[in-house]
Every structure is written in structure tokens, then in C-alpha cells.
Amino acid sequence: MSRDAQAALSSWSLRRPFDRLMGRHSREKKARKALSDWTRDVLTRAHDAQRASVAQIFQRSQSLEATVEAGMNAGDFYELARQTLDEVFKPKLACKRGCSFCCHIPVAASLPEIVNALMFARATFSAQRYHSLTERLARADEAVQALGPEERARRNLACPFLENDQCSVYEARPVACRAWHSLEVEPCKQAYEHPESPPETPTVAPVLYAGDAVREGLRLGLQDAFLDGQRLDLVRGAHWLASDPEAVDRWLAGVEFPEEVRFTPPGP
Numbered sequence: 001m002s003r004d005a006q007a008a009l010s011s012w013s014l015r016r017p018f019d020r021l022m023g024r025h026s027r028e029k030k031a032r033k034a035l036s037d038w039t040r041d042v043l044t045r046a047h048d049a050q051r052a053s054v055a056q057i058f059q060r061s062q063s064l065e066a067t068v069e070a071g072m073n074a075g076d077f078y079e080l081a082r083q084t085l086d087e088v089f090k091p092k093l094a095c096k097r098g099c100s101f102c103c104h105i106p107v108a109a110s111l112p113e114i115v116n117a118l119m120f121a122r123a124t125f126s127a128q129r130y131h132s133l134t135e136r137l138a139r140a141d142e143a144v145q146a147l148g149p150e151e152r153a154r155r156n157l158a159c160p161f162l163e164n165d166q167c168s169v170y171e172a173r174p175v176a177c178r179a180w181h182s183l184e185v186e187p188c189k190q191a192y193e194h195p196e197s198p199p200e201t202p203t204v205a206p207v208l209y210a211g212d213a214v215r216e217g218l219r220l221g222l223q224d225a226f227l228d229g230q231r232l233d234l235v236r237g238a239h240w241l242a243s244d245p246e247a248v249d250r251w252l253a254g255v256e257f258p259e260e261v262r263f264t265p266p267g268p
Ligand code: SF4
Pocket: 102, 103, 104, 107, 159, 160, 161, 162, 163, 166, 167, 168, 169, 170, 173, 174, 177
């Protein structure tokens, strides 16, 4: 866990016993309001702490190491917020190792998150395994180049980081991947088999919102450091970053990234 995330864990007052808070409100409506206020408090603190932390990282140094730290830091802040929310909402997730339906959905991630995933792979994979990853990235990038966002979402293209239905960079995966979840496997299967009309996935909203809060904190923290905080398409961005050794330096120098690697969500 990064230095900043550890400091945040010890200073946050989010971990007070939730029962005590709710116990003060005997009427259901008041209890619901207290829960909603508390959740908003968790999300706001996660957002603000993430924003301040990222800005501090790049104030200390503008380097590849700082970029990796910022990506790792986003994962840590999400896990912190998530741990806090899980204690209260106790979600019973259907997600388990080897279930990879959602790893066929396009993912949006910031540049530091993608650099963190690539550097994790570089540091922990054998040369042959890393080479296979770069080949998968090249093939996937080529496959998506000509597709519009809607067609891309319907194609069920496997994420190049997927190996044997498991995430090969699980410890360094982007916040979007950490936050996405389902309470039932059947809708995920249906969405995979019928991507043209996916059913609603049952989720715990605050768990998803925590991802949004941390990602937005990260975007604004990067903006505070005068860096391009827009999200990239994970496939296109990872291939670009893995194949261009100067890409991170240019980004650190304030150059915006190429239009074609930016994430465009499907829909109107
Ligand atoms: S990075 Fe990992 S968790 Fe995210 S879509 Fe790819 S394989 Fe799945």
C-alpha cells in the first residue's frame, strides 16, 4: 500500500462503528437518511483524499516512478473506500476467480493506472510472458481500430491482460475493474451472450460510486498537476504506452495524448 493511502487509513474517521450511528435513529426514514449521508461522506472523503494525494505525488517528482505511484495509489484509495463500505453494505458478490464475462467489456482508465498495470507486468512476468502480452495488445489494438464505440461494445473482445480467464495484473488493475461487480452471474452471462441487448446487472450502487469518486479525484488531481487526466481506452492506451518509450515523458511534459487512444463510451 502506498504511503499516502496508509496515512489516509490512519486519519480517516470513517471507520467509526456504523451501528452506533444508525442506533441513534429509530425511525426508518431517518435511518435511511443517515445511511445516505454517511455514504456520501465516505465517497467525498475518498474523492478529496485521492485528488490531494495525486497532486502531492507529482509535486514531489514528475517521473515515471511518480506516474506508477499515482496509478497504484488510485487502487489503494479505492480499496480503502471499498473496505469501509463493505463493512456496512456487506455485498454478497457473485464474482469469483475464473469468471471473466466482464473482462470483455471496453474499459476506461487514466494514463497512470495503465502505466501501473504495464510496469507490474514488466516487473513480475518472465520475458516470454511479457512478450506474449505485447503481442496480445498489438492484436487487440488492431482489432478495435476500425470499430466505433457501439460496435466495439458488441464484439466481446477479450482484454489483452486476460490469461486463462484470470486477470494477469490483478494487483495492479484499474479502478474501473475493481469497482465493477455483480450480485448474480446469470445477467453477466446473458450480457456476454447477447451484447446487443444486455440485461441490467444487479449491483450495490455505493460500491460503483466509490469507483467514480476515486477516478474523478484522480482526474482532478492530475489536472491540478497540469497533466492530461482524461481517460484512455485500456486496449489502445496500453498498446500505445507499451510500444512508445517516450510516451510517458511527453505526457509529463504536458503534451496531451493522441485522440485515437482516448476512451469514447458507447451510446448517444
Ligand atoms: S485489466 Fe484485468 S480485470 Fe480489467 S478487464 Fe483486463 S483482465 Fe479484466
